[in-house]
Structure formats: structure tokens, C-alpha cells
Amino acid sequence: MSAEQQERAVRCLxxxxxxxxxxxxxxxxxxxxxxxxxxxxxxxxxxAPDDIVQAAVQExxxxxxxxxxxxxHNTLVPKVIEGLEEYDAFDDTLVLVGGIIPDEDxxxxxxxxxxxxxxxxxxxxxxxxxxxxxxxxxx
Amino acid sequence: MDRSDxxxxxxxxxxxxxxxxxxxxxxxxxxxxxxxxxTKIENRTPGYRAIVSxxxxxxxxxxxxxxxxxxxxxxxxxxxxxxxxxxxxGDTVGVIAVDPSSPYTGGALLGDRIRxxxxxxxxxxxxxxMSARGQLGGLSTATADAVKxxxxxxxxxxxxxxxxxxxxxxxxxxxxxTVAVLVQPGSGDxxxxxxxxxxxxxxxxxxxxxxxxxxxxxxxxxxxxxxxxEGGTTGRDAVRGGSPRLRSRGRVRERRVRRARTGIRRVVxxxxxxxxxxxx
Ligand code: B12
Ligand SMILES: Nc1nc2c(ncn2[C@@H]2O[C@H](COP(=O)(O)OP(=O)(O)OP(=O)(O)O)[C@@H](O)[C@H]2O)c(=O)[nH]1
Ligand SMILES: [Mg+2]
Numbered sequence: 001m002s003a004e005q006q007e008r009a010v011r012c013l014x015x016x017x018x019x020x021x022x023x024x025x026x027x028x029x030x031x032x033x034x035x036x037x038x039x040x041x042x043x044x045x046x047x048a049p050d051d052i053v054q055a056a057v058q059e060x061x062x063x064x065x066x067x068x069x070x071x072x073h074n075t076l077v078p079k080v081i082e083g084l085e086e087y088d089a090f091d092d093t094l095v096l097v098g099g100i101i102p103d104e105d106x107x108x109x110x111x112x113x114x115x116x117x118x119x120x121x122x123x124x125x126x127x128x129x130x131x132x133x134x135x136x137x138x139x
Numbered sequence: 140m141d142r143s144d145x146x147x148x149x150x151x152x153x154x155x156x157x158x159x160x161x162x163x164x165x166x167x168x169x170x171x172x173x174x175x176x177x178t179k180i181e182n183r184t185p186g187y188r189a190i191v192s193x194x195x196x197x198x199x200x201x202x203x204x205x206x207x208x209x210x211x212x213x214x215x216x217x218x219x220x221x222x223x224x225x226x227x228x229g230d231t232v233g234v235i236a237v238d239p240s241s242p243y244t245g246g247a248l249l250g251d252r253i254r255x256x257x258x259x260x261x262x263x264x265x266x267x268x269m270s271a272r273g274q275l276g277g278l279s280t281a282t283a284d285a286v287k288x289x290x291x292x293x294x295x296x297x298x299x300x301x302x303x304x305x306x307x308x309x310x311x312x313x314x315x316x317t318v319a320v321l322v323q324p325g326s327g328d329x330x331x332x333x334x335x336x337x338x339x340x341x342x343x344x345x346x347x348x349x350x351x352x353x354x355x356x357x358x359x360x361x362x363x364x365x366x367x368x369e370g371g372t373t374g375r376d377a378v379r380g381g382s383p384r385l386r387s388r389g390r391v392r393e394r395r396v397r398r399a400r401t402g403i404r405r406v407v408x409x410x411x412x413x414x415x416x417x418x419x
Contacts, residue, residue: 008182009245009270034246039270044253051259055252058265060174087171 010135012063015043015052017080020070025099025120029065029127036128038063049076053083062094062135069099073109081113092136098122152189162193165292170262173292177267180284191284197291201233204296205315207303207337212321213347214300215254222264223257225296231263233289235282237301237311240270247271251300265289271307279310286314303337312340319343322361324353338364 014030016023023045033040041059043052056064064084066077077097084090090113097109098118106117115134118127154162164172176194179187204221206214215236222232236251249268258264267285271278282299289297299315301308312318320341344365346358 009272011178030248034241034248035244037244037246039240039247039249039268041249041252041268044256048260054260054262055266057170058174058267059252060178089171 010038010063010131011041011059011061012038012065012131013041013043013052013056013059013061015047015055015064015066015080016045017043017047017049017052017066017068017076018070018072019046020068020072020099021045022067022069022099025069026067029067029098032124032128033065033131036131038131049079050083052080053087053089056084056093057087057089062092062138063096063131064093065096065098067099068097068101071100073097073099073101074105077109077114078112092138094131094134094136096127096131098127152192154189154193155186158186158190159193162190165194165288166197168292170265173265173288174267176288177285180288181269181272181281183281187284191287194287194291198287199290201286201290201294201297202317203286203290203299203315205299205301205312205318205340206321207301207308207312207318207340208321208345208347209323210302210304212323214302214321215251217319217321217345217347218251218298218300219255219257221298222255226258226261226264230295231293232258232265233286233292233294233297234264234266235269235285235289235297235299236266237269237271237278237282237299237308239302239304240272245272265292265294278307279314282311283314309337309340317342319345321345321347322357323348324351324357341365 012033014026014033016026026042030040030042041055041061043055047055052064052066064080066073066080068076081090081095084093084095095114096116096118097114101109101117101119109117116130161172161176165176176190178184179190206218206221208214218234218236222234225232234255236249238247238249238251240247247270249270252266252268255264255266258266269282269285282301286297286299299312301311303309303312303320318340320337320343322344324346344361346354346361348354
């Protein structure tokens with residue numbers, strides 16, 4: 001049974017940060033990721049950036065997907081990324097943002113280190129393909 | 140003992156340089172290293188056995204508490220409150236929470252973390268979600284090794300949460316020093332449908348959601364069942380006398396048993412168990 005010897009599953013944290021109470025999208029995404037064969041940890045609502053960092057580090061996720069519809073992405077996402085850097089966890093975590101993000105902010109987020117932004121209407125297969133193709137390699 | 144484990148015997152316990160650094164970092168208190176070690180254990184990444192052996196000599200300090208029960212019984216909610224109570228008295232806490240994986244895709248929604256509201260932001264509670272990954276028998280080995288990593292890291296208490304649904308999951312909590320079985324009040328079916336194996340491994344039975352109707356009846360039913368099982372030691376008496384399970388495990392050293400009893404007392408004293416009524 002050597003195929004079972006090394007079992008590698010993509011681990012994702014779907015995170016809601018700040019006061020944003022819109023959780024439908026996060027639920028939809030979490031279920032789609034599970035159905036794609038990923039292991040998905042959901043943070044629950046109203047987490048502080050530090051809580052998200054703590055969860056991402058402890059759960060040792062390959063993918064951190066932040067869902068934000070409140071418009072607060074420009075303040076919250078940088079805090080999460082700084083936190084990851086503090087724990088030396090930024091380099092091998094794929095950071096994604098989903099929700100309502102105006103086009104003009106997308107470039108800034110990517111500049112910060114967000115790999116991709118997924119708004120409403122993105123076909124789910126596209127998101128999942130993106131993750132499969134971009135999961136960081138690990139030693 | 141289980142087949143999926145056997146081939147790894149060839150995996151000689153020699154630490155690679157990178158893994159040796161990882162182990163040092165873990166022992167130095169790096170959360171990142173601890174998390175990464177658990178990942179390697181979960182994935183059975185080549186070399187993980189050497190890591191576990193290297194950690195072994197640093198283990199033995201933690202009380203290991205298993206929490207099990209049917210889906211939705213309130214295990215995670217209780218684990219959260221227990222962890223907070225342990226923290227209040229200055230203990231550091233590790234949690235491993237196991238959730239089932241989809242038999243079709245292998246994917247899993249690991250939802251236990253959502254309930255950890257009392258401990259967010261407290262890095263001295265290290266919470267890790269694990270998928271059962273349909274591992275035949277290997278699950279208990281993986282969780283036991285992950286517990287070792289938390290123990291070696293220096294956690295005072297390690298809590299293991301798992302759904303008491305199948306033999307695999309029952310085997311997982313069986314590795315704990317103290318096992319708490321949660322039952323929620325209901326039609327009474329709950330007690331009847333508890334897997335026989337679960338009743339046998341329980342050191343502490345918790346009728347959870349005591350704010351709900353029928354709690355007293357569930358307590359009575361459970362008491363009857365437990366009496367039938369062990370001839371009359373329940374609750375705190377069982378704690379003081381040492382449960383039959385602990386007594387009968389001949390290979391378990393006396394020290395271990397004593398520790399287990401403190402473990403139970405800690406669970407009870409922590410109030411998390413007895414104060415369920417206050418929950419909302
Ligand atoms: C439903 C809804 C609500 C519901 C939310 C119910 C719930 N539990 O989720 C209710 C009525 C509660 C609500 C309240 C409010 N809402 Co509202 N709401 C919406 C609405 C109409 C749809 C959102 C939704 O559920 N869509 C369906 C889901 C499936 O889509 P989604 O969340 O966008 O997710 C998809 C993608 O974005 C992406 N995605 C999302 N997350 C992630 C994460 C990852 C990792 C990835 C890869 C992808 C991804 O994938 C998903 C699937 O395709 C939007 C408008 C809109 N058309 O988007 C406004 C909207 C989001 N709401 C808005 C506002 C202002 C509010 C309120 C402040 C209104 C008020 N003044 O009271 C409150 C705030 C509540 C709070 N505490 O946060 C604004 C936000 C404006 C902004 N960002 O600048 C919007 C955009 C409406 C608007 N045009 O003004 N709202
Ligand atoms: N009324 C009441 N509800 C409770 C109590 N404890 C937990 N719950 C609720 O029961 C539901 C399940 O709680 P969890 O803690 O997630 O239960 P669980 O056993 O961990 O669930 P799984 O891990 O999915 O098997 C949640 O809605 C909780 O809010 C309690 O003491 N009383
Ligand atoms: Mg749970």
C-alpha cells in the first residue's frame with residue numbers, strides 16, 4: 001500500500017475577517033473546496049487579523065483564502081500578510097482574496113502578495129484549477 | 140499492527156539535517172515548526188518516524204484528555220471551555236480535533252475550530268484540525284504521534300476531540316489518559332445508540348446541553364448503563380477509584396494511572412464539565 005504511504009492533501013483556511021457578516025460566499029467556497037478534495041478549515045465569523053494568522057500557522061495551511069465583502073480589505077489584508085511574515089509563513093502560503101473587491105484595489109492587493117482575487121461570478125472550476133496549479137511546493 | 144504502517148519500517152530513524160533543525164525549532168517553542176511537524180506526521184512524509192523518535196524523549200509531561208461523543212453533541216464547545224479553564228490556571232493547551240473526510244472526494248470540512256471562540260488570539264492554545272482521511276487504522280497512529288509533538292513542545296494538557304462514530308475514532312481517543320464521553324439529552328435513543336466500544340472506554344460521562352429537556356433522564360439511563368458495566372462506580376467515585384479500564388490495562392505503569400486520575404480531576408475541577416448548565 002505504498003500509495004497510501006505518503007498522503008498529501010491540499011489544506012485551506014477559509015477566513016472571514018473583521019466585522020463583515022456576509023458568510024454565504026465563504027460557505028459556498030468552503031464546500032466547493034471540500035468537494036474538490038481539499039481539507040478545509042473555516043475560521044468562523046468576525047475574526048481579527050491576528051486570529052487568522054494564528055489559525056493559518058497552527059493549521060499549517062497551503063492556501064489562505066480571505067473572504068471580504070465589507071470593503072475593509074485595504075486595511076485588513078495587509079495586517080494578515082504582515083502577521084504571516086512574522087511567523088515566517090508567508091512564503092509558502094498561497095494567499096487568495098474573494099468577495100467584493102473593486103478593480104482598482106486588486107492591483108494593490110496583488111502588490112502586497114495576494115496571488116489572485118476572485119469576485120462574484122468566477123466559475124468555481126477556475127478557482128480550484130488556480131489553486132491546484134499554484135499550491136506552494138514544500139520540502 | 141496495521142498494514143498501512145508496515146512498509147515504513149524501512150524508514151530508518153536517522154534525522155535529516157533539515158528535520159533535525161525542525162525538531163530543534165519545535166523544542167525551542169516555534170509554533171511554525173510544531174505545525175510543520177504535525178503536517179509531516181499526517182502526510183507520513185518520509186523521515187517523519189525519525190522526527191517522532193527524536194521527540195519521544197521530550198514527551199511524558201502532558202495530560203492527555205480525550206473527548207468523544209456523537210456528532211453535534213457539543214464536543215468542540217466543551218473543548219473550547221475546557222481549554223479556557225486550563226489556561227486560567229496557567230496551563231498551556233494543545234488540541235487535536237479530528238473530523239471525518241468525504242469517502243468520495245477525500246476532502247473534508249474541518250469545522251471544530253469555529254467553536255474555539257474563547258481562545259482566539261491566545262497562542263498558548265495550539266489548535267489543530269485533522270481529517271480522518273479514511274485511514275484504515277492509521278488514524279490512531281497519526282493522532283498519537285501528533286499528540287507526542289504537542290507533548291514534546293511542552294503543552295501541559297493535550298485534548299483530543301473526535302466523533303465517536305466508528306472504530307477508528309474510538310481507537311483515537313483510546314490513546315488518551317482520560318476519556319470523556321459526551322451524550323446529549325434527547326429521545327433516549329442517544330444512550331442506546333452509543334457504540335458499545337465507547338461506553339467501555341469512557342472514564343467520565345458528560346451529559347451535555349444540560350439546559351435541554353430530558354437531561355435528568357439521560358443521566359439516569361447512563362448511570363444504569365454504566366452500573367451494569369462496572370458494578371457501580373460512577374462519577375467522582377469512578378475518578379477516585381480509578382476506572383476499571385485503567386485498572387485492567389496491565390501494561391500501563393502505575394505512574395501513568397496516577398496521572399490519568401489527576402487528569403480526570405482536572406477535567407472535573409476545571410468546571411467545564413459541571414457548569415454546562417450555564418451555557419447560554
Ligand atoms: C446577501 C447580502 C447581504 C446579506 C448577507 C447574508 C449572509 N449571511 O451572507 C445581509 C442582508 C445580512 C447583508 C447585510 C449587509 N450588507 Co450586504 N449584500 C448581500 C448581497 C446582496 C449578496 C452577497 C451574497 O451572499 N452573494 C452570494 C455569494 C455566494 O457570493 P459572494 O459572497 O460574492 O461570494 C462569491 C465570490 O465573491 C467569491 N468569494 C467570496 N469569498 C471568497 C473567498 C475565497 C477564498 C475565494 C477564492 C472566493 C470567494 O466566490 C463566491 C462564489 O462565487 C451583496 C451584493 C452583491 N451582489 O454581492 C450585498 C453587499 C455585499 N452588502 C453590502 C452592504 C453595504 C451590507 C450592509 C452594510 C447593509 C447595511 N447598510 O445594513 C450589511 C452589513 C452586514 C454585516 N454585518 O456585514 C454591500 C457592500 C458594499 C461594499 N463592499 O462596499 C453590497 C456589495 C451591496 C451593495 N452593492 O452595496 N447583505
Ligand atoms: N443548548 C445547548 N447547545 C449547545 C451546548 N453545547 C453546544 N451546543 C450547541 O450544539 C451545536 C454543536 O456543538 P459543537 O460543539 O460543534 O458539537 P460537536 O460535538 O463538536 O460537533 P461535531 O464536531 O460536528 O461532531 C452547536 O450549535 C452548539 O452551539 C449546550 O450546552 N447547550
Ligand atoms: Mg466538533
